[in-house]
Amino acid sequence: MELFDSHTHVDMRHFKNDRARVIQRAKDAGLIGMVTSSIGSASFRRTLGIVEKHQGFVHHSAGCGVSQLTLEEAEKIVALTRKYSTDIVAVGEVGLDYHWVKDTQGRKNQEPLFQMFIELAKELDLPIVIHSRKAEAEATEILEKNFSGDVLMHCFDGPPSVAKQVADNGWYITLPANFGKYRNRKDAAEILPLDQILLETDGPYLSPTPERNEPANILYGIESLSKLLDLSDEDVAQATTQNALKFYRL
Ligand SMILES: [Zn+2]
Numbered sequence: 658m659e660l661f662d663s664h665t666h667v668d669m670r671h672f673k674n675d676r677a678r679v680i681q682r683a684k685d686a687g688l689i690g691m692v693t694s695s696i697g698s699a700s701f702r703r704t705l706g707i708v709e710k711h712q713g714f715v716h717h718s719a720g721c722g723v724s725q726l727t728l729e730e731a732e733k734i735v736a737l738t739r740k741y742s743t744d745i746v747a748v749g750e751v752g753l754d755y756h757w758v759k760d761t762q763g764r765k766n767q768e769p770l771f772q773m774f775i776e777l778a779k780e781l782d783l784p785i786v787i788h789s790r791k792a793e794a795e796a797t798e799i800l801e802k803n804f805s806g807d808v809l810m811h812c813f814d815g816p817p818s819v820a821k822q823v824a825d826n827g828w829y830i831t832l833p834a835n836f837g838k839y840r841n842r843k844d845a846a847e848i849l850p851l852d853q854i855l856l857e858t859d860g861p862y863l864s865p866t867p868e869r870n871e872p873a874n875i876l877y878g879i880e881s882l883s884k885l886l887d888l889s890d891e892d893v894a895q896a897t898t899q900n901a902l903k904f905y906r907l
Pocket residue numbers: 664665666694750859
């Protein structure tokens with residue numbers, strides 16, 4: 658079985674002491690690659706070094722920490738992404754966060770920053786990975802109006818109505834390895850065709866085990882999805898890995 662982790666954060670401090678071993682464990686578990694998402698300018702620079710060390714296995718998607726993003730930081734990320742664009746597979750995660758940002762003005766302020774990254778993805782002809790926590794419908798509306806490239810709704814947790822829109826738009830979603838615990842995510846897994854579904858760990862977050870999450874845990878996602886769709890692990894692994902390679906143009 659060839660597996661792929663479509664969204665993780667291996668640059669984070671959680672992996673500081675054993676990153677090489679974590680990446681080796683991923684290989685041992687059958688992964689043929691992973692996409693690590695940087696979430697700021699410092700994270701971007703760290704990720705460059707990691708990708709260099711693990712060329713062909715770890716790929717870089719350049720995004721931001723949506724809930725705390727400032728204009729200054731967004732501009733730094735945009736400049737770095739332009740500079741290193743040939744080493745980057747996608748713009749993202751970028752988008753809207755209504756989970757941590759609850760006031761109307763704060764939410765509104767995220768929109769022009771989101772728009773900057775949409776323009777960047779267009780300019781560089783890169784696919785875009787969307788963070789849309791509690792803002793799936795709003796992010797979908799903005800993208801429908803402003804972006805015609807490939808879209809991946811990362812860790813999708815929207816209601817079935819939005820899942821249908823995402824499916825109809827031909828966009829992709831990723832489900833985290835522990836998605837079986839979430840009603841919306843299980844519904845989305847049944848609403849979207851399998852060729853629009855990718856799997857991710859979002860490690861170190863969203864662990865399916867009591868420990869820190871890591872790319873090797875993508876296996877848990879395969880098992881949950883194959884059970885839900887009544888398919889073999891092999892079929893689910895093959896489909897989700899192919900979808901990831903296609904979306905990220907690898
Ligand atoms: Zn993430």
